[in-house]
Structure formats: structure tokens, C-alpha cells
Amino acid sequence: MSDIDGDALLARMGTGVDQLRGRLRTNQPLSDYTWFRVGGPAELYFVPADVADLQVFLKLLPEDVPVHVMGLASNSLIRDGGLKGALVRLTSRPFNDGKVQLDMPRIRAGTGMADRKLAAIARDAGLGGFHFYHGIPGSLGGALRMNAGANGVETTDRLVSVDAVNRQGELVTLDHEAMGFTYRHSAAPEDLVFVSALFEGVPAPREEIEAAMDTVQTHREENQPIKERTSGSTFKNPSGGSAWKCIDAAGLRGFQVGGAQMSPMHCNFMINMGDATAYDLESLGETVRKRVYEHSGTLLQWEGKRMGLFTNGKVVETFRP
Numbered sequence: 001m002s003d004i005d006g007d008a009l010l011a012r013m014g015t016g017v018d019q020l021r022g023r024l025r026t027n028q029p030l031s032d033y034t035w036f037r038v039g040g041p042a043e044l045y046f047v048p049a050d051v052a053d054l055q056v057f058l059k060l061l062p063e064d065v066p067v068h069v070m071g072l073a074s075n076s077l078i079r080d081g082g083l084k085g086a087l088v089r090l091t092s093r094p095f096n097d098g099k100v101q102l103d104m105p106r107i108r109a110g111t112g113m114a115d116r117k118l119a120a121i122a123r124d125a126g127l128g129g130f131h132f133y134h135g136i137p138g139s140l141g142g143a144l145r146m147n148a149g150a151n152g153v154e155t156t157d158r159l160v161s162v163d164a165v166n167r168q169g170e171l172v173t174l175d176h177e178a179m180g181f182t183y184r185h186s187a188a189p190e191d192l193v194f195v196s197a198l199f200e201g202v203p204a205p206r207e208e209i210e211a212a213m214d215t216v217q218t219h220r221e222e223n224q225p226i227k228e229r230t231s232g233s234t235f236k237n238p239s240g241g242s243a244w245k246c247i248d249a250a251g252l253r254g255f256q257v258g259g260a261q262m263s264p265m266h267c268n269f270m271i272n273m274g275d276a277t278a279y280d281l282e283s284l285g286e287t288v289r290k291r292v293y294e295h296s297g298t299l300l301q302w303e304g305k306r307m308g309l310f311t312n313g314k315v316v317e318t319f320r321p
């Protein structure tokens with residue numbers, strides 16, 4: 001029997017759910033929403049109509065129920081057994097309508113907005129420093145959680161403050177320090193749902209910004225499997241080194257487990273070749289961690305987020321030396 005029972009969870013929330021204005025579903029399949037195109041269902045799935053709706057939802061949700069957030073799922077591996085608890089997605093217009101508040105050189109946007117869109121809006125406004133977002137296929141919410149970065153710039157370099165809703169349904173503001181950014185990580189409490197963010201750029205000529213964005217795009221097309229079912233870099237770069245070099249040196253470029261493969265084009269990118277399960281992808285990742293350790297003594301750390309339940313007794317053990 002599946003551990004996922006959205007209807008039972010919904011019943012626990014009582015009639016208060018009638019006041020919600022967003023989209024609420026039970027046992028919602030997720031694989032179509034993820035870049036990897038794998039993963040089981042979310043027990044409870046909620047797309048709030050706006051911030052107030054999200055606050056009501058979180059207040060109604062029993063305290064013991066875990067809350068997950070999904071952006072554009074370009075750095076998430078959802079396991080085949082699905083997600084226990086509630087999943088929030090900020091895809092409705094107030095989080096994602098392309099409207100920004102521009103007060104040069106600052107810009108505020110909803111966290112459901114794609115990074116690429118913010119880069120384009122900033123370019124059109126003559127606001128430099130956001131070109132790196134042009135190549136990152138996630139949402140601003142994911143960028144904040146992951147401290148997404150490329151081309152020598154990271155989210156931490158542009159961020160001023162974040163508005164978020166906590167597990168109690170209260171709206172809180174975090175300044176830059178409270179976000180606790182390090183390499184591909186924010187130490188902000190895991191239960192926060194980021195709803196909008198204030199960034200600061202540097203005024204620059206539009207042509208200059210456009211040229212920087214073109215460079216980003218060309219580099220990606222030539223060096224990364226950006227049209228594949230992937231989640232970008234599988235592992236963080238070890239201190240002073242490159243994850244891909246460790247993987248390559250261990251002879252694992254193109255290495256496969258089931259339908260999952262370390263990309264022949266960029267061997268730190270894991271790809272779903274068509275029929276991979278989340279189990280295949282995670283097994284591949286752990287096998288690579290083990291083989292790289294055996295080859296060079298380097299213990300790679302996952303960059304992407306893995307979440308959810310294993311299924312049918314197929315559990316992937318974490319490699320520990």
C-alpha cells in the first residue's frame with residue numbers, strides 16, 4: 001500500500017480549506033513538472049492564489065505535516081514514492097506575472113519568476129549584474145535556496161532582502177545576513193517559503209548587458225547538455241577542484257545505471273536517457289560518489305536536492321567511506 005494518502009490529509013484540515021482560493025489537489029503526479037521527468041506524487045499539492053492565501057493554508061495545515069516547496073524543479077530529484085506532506089508551488093500570477101518594482105538600482109520580484117525573465121527585465125531597464133541568471137533555468141525561489149550562480153556571480157552578490165512565509169503562516173523579512181549564503185546553499189530555515197526578493201544591480205548600457213548574456217548562452221550551448229532531462233551540476237565542486245574533473249579521471253564520463261547516465265558532454269551533469277526512474281538516477285549518483293572516492297579520495301557532495309520516499313523496497317544507500 002502506498003504511504004501517500006492525500007485524501008486522509010485533506011480530511012484532517014477540516015472545512016477551513018473552503019476559504020482557500022488557490023489550487024488544492026491530492027495525490028498530484030509531479031514528474032511532468034520536473035526537469036528530470038521522474039518522481040512520484042505529492043500527497044497534498046497547493047498553488048496559492050497569493051501571499052495571503054498561502055498564509056491561510058499554512059495556518060490550517062496540521063503542525064506535524066511537512067511542507068516542501070518546488071520552483072521549476074531544475075535542481076530537484078523527487079523519489080519514485082512521492083512526497084509525504086504538502087507541496088507548495090508559486091506558479092500563480094502574483095508570484096510570477098513578470099511585474100517588478102524597479103527603483104534603480106534596486107528591483108523587487110516574485111519568487112515564482114524564472115531567473116531568465118529577471119535577467120531580461122533588468123537588461124531592458126539598463127540594470128547590469130543579472131546576466132548570469134540568463135543561463136540558469138530555475139525560479140528566483142530556487143536561486144535563493146541554492147545561492148544559484150554562474151560566470152563568477154552568485155545570488156548572494158545581488159540580494160538585499162527576502163520576504164517569506166514561515167510554517168506558522170507569518171510573513172517575515174530576512175536581510176542578506178539572515179539568508180546565510182555559502183556555496184550553493186542558504187542557511188535560512190528550511191520551512192520558509194520565499195515569496196518575493198529585493199535585489200540590487202549596477203546600472204550599465206543595455207548593449208553591454210546583452211553581450212554578456214549572449215556570452216553566457218553560447219558557452220552553455222557549447223559545453224552543457226541543456227536540452228536533456230537533467231538538473232545541472234550533480235555535485236558541488238570540491239574545495240580547490242572541479243567535480244567533473246574528478247568524475248572524468250575516475251573513468252565515469254558516460255557511465256550508466258539503468259536509464260540514467262553521467263552526460264558524455266559534461267560529466268557532472270546526470271541525465272535521464274528516457275526511461276530512468278528516480279531510483280536509477282540516485283543509484284548512479286551514489287555509485288559515482290563511491291567510485292570517485294576510491295579513485296582519488298575525494299568525497300563528492302550532492303548539489304541538487306533529493307526528496308521524498310523510496311518505493312517497492314528499492315532504497316538507495318548513501319555512500320559513506
Ligand SMILES: Cc1cc2nc3c(=O)[nH]c(=O)nc-3n(C[C@H](O)[C@H](O)[C@H](O)COP(=O)(O)OP(=O)(O)OC[C@H]3O[C@@H](n4cnc5c(N)ncnc54)[C@H](O)[C@@H]3O)c2cc1C
Pocket residue numbers: 035068069070071072073074075076090111112135136137138139140141142143144145146147148149150192193194195224225226230231232233305
Ligand atoms: C541545464 C541546467 C543548467 C544549470 N546551471 C546552473 C548554474 O549554472 N548555476 C546554478 O547555480 N545552478 C544551475 N542549475 C541548477 C538549477 O537551475 C538552480 O539550482 C536553480 O536555482 C534551481 O531553481 P528551481 O526553481 O528549479 O529550484 P527547485 O529545483 O524547484 O528547488 C531547489 C530548492 O529550492 C527550494 N525552493 C524553490 N523555490 C522556493 C521558494 N519559493 N521558497 C523556498 N524554497 C524554494 C526547493 O524547496 C529546493 O530545496 C542548472 C540546472 C539545469 C537543468
